[in-house]
Amino acid sequence: MAKEKAKSKAKSKEKTEKAKNTGSKIDLELDLRGLMCPLPMVRVSQTITKVPVGGVIRAVATDPGSLADIPSWARTTGNEVLKTERDGKDIIFLVKRVK
Amino acid sequence: MNKAELKAVTGVLDKGMNRQLLYYLDVCTRCSICKDACHQYVSTGDVLFLPAYRAELIRRVYKKYFTRSGLFLPSLYEGREVDDRLLDELYRSTYACTGCRRCMYYCPFSIDTTWLLGVAKAMLIAAGRGAQILTELAGAAIAKGENIDLFKDIMLDLNKETEKELQSLVNDPTAAIPIEKEGADILYAALAGVHSILPPAVIFHKAGLNWTLSLFESSNYGYFLGDAEKGRIIAKRIVDEATRLKVKEVVISECGHAYRVMQYLYETWANEKLPFRVTAMVEIIARLIREGHVEIPSGKERKLVTYHDPCQVGRNAGFYDEPRYVLSQVASNLRELTPNREKNWCCGGGGGLVAQPEFDEFRIKTGERKAEQIKQTRAGLVVSPCENCRLQIAALNEKYDLDIKVTGLSDVVANQLIGRDIATSFEAGQAEEPESED
Numbered sequence: 001m002a003k004e005k006a007k008s009k010a011k012s013k014e015k016t017e018k019a020k021n022t023g024s025k026i027d028l029e030l031d032l033r034g035l036m037c038p039l040p041m042v043r044v045s046q047t048i049t050k051v052p053v054g055g056v057i058r059a060v061a062t063d064p065g066s067l068a069d070i071p072s073w074a075r076t077t078g079n080e081v082l083k084t085e086r087d088g089k090d091i092i093f094l095v096k097r098v099k
Numbered sequence: 100m101n102k103a104e105l106k107a108v109t110g111v112l113d114k115g116m117n118r119q120l121l122y123y124l125d126v127c128t129r130c131s132i133c134k135d136a137c138h139q140y141v142s143t144g145d146v147l148f149l150p151a152y153r154a155e156l157i158r159r160v161y162k163k164y165f166t167r168s169g170l171f172l173p174s175l176y177e178g179r180e181v182d183d184r185l186l187d188e189l190y191r192s193t194y195a196c197t198g199c200r201r202c203m204y205y206c207p208f209s210i211d212t213t214w215l216l217g218v219a220k221a222m223l224i225a226a227g228r229g230a231q232i233l234t235e236l237a238g239a240a241i242a243k244g245e246n247i248d249l250f251k252d253i254m255l256d257l258n259k260e261t262e263k264e265l266q267s268l269v270n271d272p273t274a275a276i277p278i279e280k281e282g283a284d285i286l287y288a289a290l291a292g293v294h295s296i297l298p299p300a301v302i303f304h305k306a307g308l309n310w311t312l313s314l315f316e317s318s319n320y321g322y323f324l325g326d327a328e329k330g331r332i333i334a335k336r337i338v339d340e341a342t343r344l345k346v347k348e349v350v351i352s353e354c355g356h357a358y359r360v361m362q363y364l365y366e367t368w369a370n371e372k373l374p375f376r377v378t379a380m381v382e383i384i385a386r387l388i389r390e391g392h393v394e395i396p397s398g399k400e401r402k403l404v405t406y407h408d409p410c411q412v413g414r415n416a417g418f419y420d421e422p423r424y425v426l427s428q429v430a431s432n433l434r435e436l437t438p439n440r441e442k443n444w445c446c447g448g449g450g451g452l453v454a455q456p457e458f459d460e461f462r463i464k465t466g467e468r469k470a471e472q473i474k475q476t477r478a479g480l481v482v483s484p485c486e487n488c489r490l491q492i493a494a495l496n497e498k499y500d501l502d503i504k505v506t507g508l509s510d511v512v513a514n515q516l517i518g519r520d521i522a523t524s525f526e527a528g529q530a531e532e533p534e535s536e537d
Contacts, residue, residue, distance in 0.1 A: 036292055037290060037291035037318075039454070041236065041239060045232060046232075063292055064257045064291065065290070065291020067253050068253070068254065069243070071249070072240070072242040072246070073238070075239075076235065076242045077235060
């Protein structure tokens with residue numbers, strides 16, 4: 001139990017560190033690994049309303065199509081992709097709800 | 100609904116009023132043969148999904164606003180006012196339809212319900228009730244086209260990785276996936292993701308084709324949304340690219356609706372003739388094998404395989420023999436679904452339903468006929484050349500415990516060409532480094 005707590009604490013610290021890179025607090029984590037186009041974009045679109053305006057979603061996808069899809073979706077819906085980075089197979093997006 | 104909104108909705112119907120629409124609205128005898136043809140009505144028993152009733156909703160609006168009897172005595176002549184209730188019904192019955200056209204096949208008058216629902220979608224869009232997620236997906240595709248320079252570097256980087264995978268798979272360090280190659284014979288429009296690039300790349304490489312990969316995905320959510328203008332803009336990205344590169348042929352990936360859009364709809368939407376030939380992936384594979392450009396190694400797969408005719412590839416595009424010919428070259432034990440070809444049941448995932456979470460439960464429920472068909476064959480591998488069908492059948496596999504693998508036609512051929520089990524998936528990061536020539 002104590003081990004799990006420590007693990008969770010470390011994970012949370014890691015998230016905070018990553019968020020610091022963009023100066024944003026992460027409000028929601030979204031695991032989109034294994035989903036194929038267009039589902040990563042669909043899930044981000046569905047989930048964005050679950051965070052408050054100004055809130056940030058950290059979405060992790062593996063579908064390469066999401067690299068263009070999610071930023072294009074953000075442009076058309078008035079939201080903002082704060083950061084996109086690749087970590088091995090993972091593609092990590094920080095998406096901010098603007099309106 | 101205010102007057103301006105009502106005018107917009109009825110205006111769409113007025114504008115679309117042509118001989119075809121009037122014929123379809125007039126000729127239905129309500130025989131209800133279509134009730135046994137529609138997988139959605141068969142599975143739910145809900146009249147909202149009965150093809151004749153789907154058309155009836157439009158007919159009632161027509162009677163109310165475009166006939167004297169309906170205008171003065173709407174209740175007697177079944178005229179119906181456009182209000183929120185009608186629009187709610189119209190939305191659910193229209194955007195739930197997969198556009199499989201099985202009802203049209205069985206209809207004694209060949210009433211094309213999918214065509215009628217195209218009018219219904221235009222009415223819904225005019226009322227501000229187009230499917231939201233499809234609107235967003237179409238918008239994202241258009242934005243990608245308008246800002247391609249922002250994404251090009253990322254795509255080129257990714258392509259380098261895919262190219263390495265290809266080199267490893269075909270054991271040839273010179274194998275390439277060219278992008279923006281002017282003077283190529285073929286432009287291949289894939290879907291997003293390595294799984295729809297690598298198998299055709301293996302086949303094209305083995306056939307020694309002069310080809311290039313499109314920067315744009317072939318899928319078209321403007322079509323699913325029912326917005327012809329958005330559909331045209333999305334397809335135009337590929338048309339412009341093909342024209343700029345002066346290719347002779349555009350090959351559309353294993354994506355049923357994308358082929359239909361480019362082959363049958365774009366010229367009408369854009370009022371222009373395409374300067375290249377449009378070919379479906381199933382068509383080119385059959386051609387390459389028949390003409391001896393690729394030689395399928397001996398040692399056919401003996402496992403039981405079945406083939407699902409995607410509605411947009413079979414009923415709506417006429418490719419029944421090509422995929423079966425291709426499969427006969429790689430697998431010796433093909434067991435057909437019953438029924439099949441033009442009578443095949445829709446899988447339940449077409450029409451953009453796999454991208455609309457609001458219909459998730461519905462599409463799984465209405466896929467039960469397909470699940471039963473697959474179960475009856477006892478096949479362990481289902482081949483289908485349509486991404487929507489594959490996603491849906493994979494979902495049915497989980498829900499109905501079918502114990503199957505689902506794959507594409509180019510996947511089984513590419514696997515056979517490189518000596519792998521035909522059911523092996525093409526995913527990024529699987530391949531080993533290619534052997535060096537020196």
